[in-house]
Amino acid sequence: MAIPVETFFLRPGDQGTLQARIQQMVAEGVLSGRFRRGEKMPSTRRLAAHLGVSRITVSLAYTELQASDYLSSRDRSGYYISEGAPEPPDFPETPRAERVDWQRAMGRRFAAGAVPERPADWASYRYPFIYGQADPKLFDHANWRLCAVQALGARDFGALTQDYYDRDDPQLVEFLIRQTLPRRGIQARPEEVLITLGAQNALWLASQILLSPGRRAAVEDPCYPALRVLLGQTGCALSAVAVDAQGLPPEAVPDGTDVIFTTPSHQCPSGATLPLARRRALLERARALEAVIVEDDYEFEMAYLQPPTPALKSLDGDGRVVYVGSFSKSLFPGLRLGYLVGAAPFIREARALRASVLRHPPGHIQRTAAHFLSLGHYDSLVRRIGRALGERRQVMEAAIRDTGLEVAGVAAHGGSSFWMRAPEGIDTAELSSDLQRDGVLIEPGAPFFLRPDAPRNFYRLGYSSIPSERIAEGVGRIAQALARPRSQS
Incomplete structure (x- = not known):
């Protein structure tokens, strides 16, 4: 039986090279039981055309899969799922009903705590003013x-x-x-x-x-x-x-x-x-x-x-x-x-x-x-990052000054962020949600405070992972959001 080529697709957002993603796609099909021993794979030419990749990429992936015994080749016939490929265990499915009271069963809790969160796809945002993420363009x-x-x-x-x-x-x-x-x-x-x-x-x-x-x-x-x-x-x-x-x-x-x-x-x-x-x-x-x-x-x-x-x-x-x-x-x-x-x-x-x-x-x-x-690569990298952050900091300072935003604290020696204060009455958690829809990510400040009456109008702007050319526009969008009437924020 031949495996239809339509069952293969490259998921958007998956990591790795095209070759590695094709290998993973086939391996997952075998391990899940969807592809079975002896079934014929699509030809390299047909799969390449279907996925929109080069034929050599598919050929290399098939070769690696053959080396790891997921595939076998037959003269003038093509590639097949190998007879030695792993088989998923044939366990009967056990009926499950949640009868454990986990609130009672757990002796200690670790999931509580207001830790700042950011979208998993933060890198796809145009103005990510988030702290602690690296710029891949700077890394060696x-x-x-x-x-x-x-x-x-x-x-x-x-x-x-x-x-x-x-x-x-x-x-x-x-x-x-x-x-x-x-x-x-x-x-x-x-x-x-x-x-x-x-x-x-x-x-x-x-x-x-x-x-x-x-x-x-x-x-x-x-x-x-x-x-x-x-x-x-x-x-x-x-x-x-x-x-x-x-x-x-x-x-x-x-x-x-x-x-x-x-x-x-x-x-x-x-x-x-x-x-x-x-x-x-x-x-x-x-x-x-x-x-x-x-x-x-x-x-x-x-x-x-x-x-x-x-x-x-x-x-x-x-x-x-x-x-x-x-x-x-x-x-x-x-x-x-x-x-x-x-x-x-x-x-x-x-x-x-x-x-x-x-x-x-x-x-x-x-x-x-x-x-x-x-x-010595580390020292060179630190100098390169320092130069880049110094440039971004200058752009940030100019943009903040031009838009009239208020800085609450900034590292005198360098660093990679500004601690900001919004006007009284602004909840920066709500501001963050509003800005996120506009492609801007900021960090609300309330989770940084220990006292129960934590102020809600602080926020942090990081600049380690945003290009210099986008900073001014991003800061401008923050200023525009702060200037909107409260009912629209």
């Missing part, structure tokens, strides 16, 4: 690919296949200790460094180790929304400390605080930089409280306007600062690679906790990153 794909290939080679085979258990790639750790951390004024030993699956994983590890019911954490208000969710999972008491134009006021940290979470280099989301005097005062306040400080330095590489202020960790003579770093903003968010730096007893516990959950980040990813960093 060629050298990253070469480093990945190098990490797959025989010399690095151990890094690819070995189970490190609770260890990390020694080359990556060495680069961090000798190159990355000294730029922040931090000196560390290997036993004081742990590789994590991004900054959020690092913050989770820190919160799980340092906090428990009965302990108290102080966080900046506004702050990173996901941090609030992480801390809520520990059962600790939570104090919100309002930030000002210079970041976290040390004297406002309440008595009884055990852990202080702060973003001194680029306060999230306002962008304020904690002055050197306040950094020293914060260390003194932590010493008086016998508290630990968790320093989230998530964006220090984006200091393209002037050199970054030394990290809080670099001023720490007591070993009470736990430092969190990430490559998500400077490489790409999907990499999910970050690190923790702290006293050896803390890192030992963090290593044990990480090993009980995920062992370690994939060895191949760690080794690829180590090559990319050590060969």
